[in-house]
Amino acid sequence: MKIAAGKSILDRIGIGKIRIYKAPSYEISDRTVKDPEAELKRFDAALQKAIGQQDILYEKAKAEVGEENAEIFEAHRMMLEDEDLQGVTREIIREKKKSAEFAVKTAFDTYAQFFAELEDPYMQARSVDLIDIGNTVLDILTGSDPGSIQGTEPCILVADDLTPSETVRLDKSLLLGIITREGSANSHTAILARSMNLPALIQCRDVDDSWDGRMAILDGYNGCVYIDPDPDLLESMKKKYDAVLKEDELLQELRGRTGTTIDGRRIIIAANIGGPSDLGSVLANDAEGVGLFRSEFLYLNSKGEPTEEQQFAAYRRVVETLAPALVIMRTCDLGADKTVDYLNLEEEENPALGFRAIRICLTRKDFFKKQLRAMLRASAYGSMGIMFPMITSRWEVIEAKKILEECKEELRREGHRIGNFQTGIMVETPAAVFVADDLAEEVDFFSIGTNDLLQYTCAIDRQNEKLERFTDMHHPAVLRAIKMTVDAGHRHGIWVGICGELGADPALTETFLRMGVDELSVNAGSVLPLRRLVRSLDLSGAPEWSPEEV
């Protein structure tokens, strides 16, 4: 038995025979042709076909790994359409009277080499793209089928590296796992593995051609692969593998069900997302809508302030895709640890207690209005909640709502459609907890942000390792604050959810139910396990949660 280590992408196991995947390395002979015109025609036909294939790959990738990750194929198409690249290729055919294959190989390789020699690591990586698109054209010219390399048996695929095209072309139903010598956590392979729940090992330096056809176990839990595993190990890993599969099946059975306890208490379990690229995981995990859409992604990924149109497009995509499920969008929570240059924020002594979130938005009204307008316009496409973060006082909510009202008026005058939406706030400061009764009169819902609530209530910076001993995630003060917030909300007839990390803590699910929490918003992967837990609980006869318990 041999063991090779790598970086694991998922806690999963793959067991099966290895297949070494080798991209065809084209041995193209330096052949002179008699009829360059005919070669030019062959090249043009192959080029057009390759360009068309990029659109197909784009659609396939979009379905498998989401739109953001499919965009590489748009870039590929644009590169294939490049006049210089085409010009160089045609010149080799026309002037040097070479075959279309030789011309493509020479021209694309030259460009790949050029990019590989640039200093910028991003541009160096584009070298792979040129080889990728060059191979696509060569596949067409030589009539070879790139799909055949994978074989027809289920296998653990082992490769030096996989290009985006190769990854997308793979027949996923035959994949037991993927191992690559290269690759990064953000590579196409890793993204695919995560969205398809496929065990994968990257940066496995010991990958060897002699592994081909041998039995192997990909152990994602321990980040290694066993080649020719000992019978005992194989036996125990098979058991573990079966358990994982069974767990998957059990969770899948929960799809379409609700989070309802045996005695009939219902709790909504929604997902937290960071942008449209997370939509796939929301759907895959059957979340009941989105309880927290962190709208910062647009601001953090952009070098200038995102325009109203850019924001509208992103918000609309999420709301429209998940309709009629509710999507709660938090207005931008910038400042503190999340800063962007274009806001020109001054350095602060105490950023966590400083100019952030709603405080920036109420100070820079034009900036705020742009986002509110985009959200309001998106509300016409589904079911939406707009939520303000970092609230401490009633006047802040009143002022934010007034600005929202202004935006509504403007949009109506401009002829835009606006849908129905709820308005809510994050309860994440002790101040908000203490004045929750006042705040509840202003809004339709509360969502408790437990991360900041813990930080502000206990005066604990969770990034600070020295404070580990003093940090209690289940601190009685935090649990009591949650209960106070729920009670205040219910006194005024509004719903109360939890969108911080604590929401996903299974040790607290029963507590939250007994407190009367209406909704939990958690990372998508926790939705089904939590749903199962809720469905297994019987709270008939259980007393209402009381602060004396902690």
Place this chain on the structure above:
Amino acid sequence: MKEIKFKVTDPLGIHARPAGILVKDAKKFNSKITVWKGDKSCDLRKLLALMGLSVRQNDEIVVQVEGDDEAACAEMIEKYLKENF
């Protein structure tokens, strides 16, 4: 002739996909468009050449637009650069 000076703030510099869209948009105009980084230059209508300039974050570029529709063309390019890079 119109001239645009621009400092790139995007951490990836002028990268493939947005550059491709810019190239496509630029093809709708007649004007000759030249991008300069230091003493190196290229035609903005050519994606790989533009990527080959290897424009990185904090690099300054100068775009020269010359032709009958230079005003509209320069305006489009300036707006696009500001929004995307």
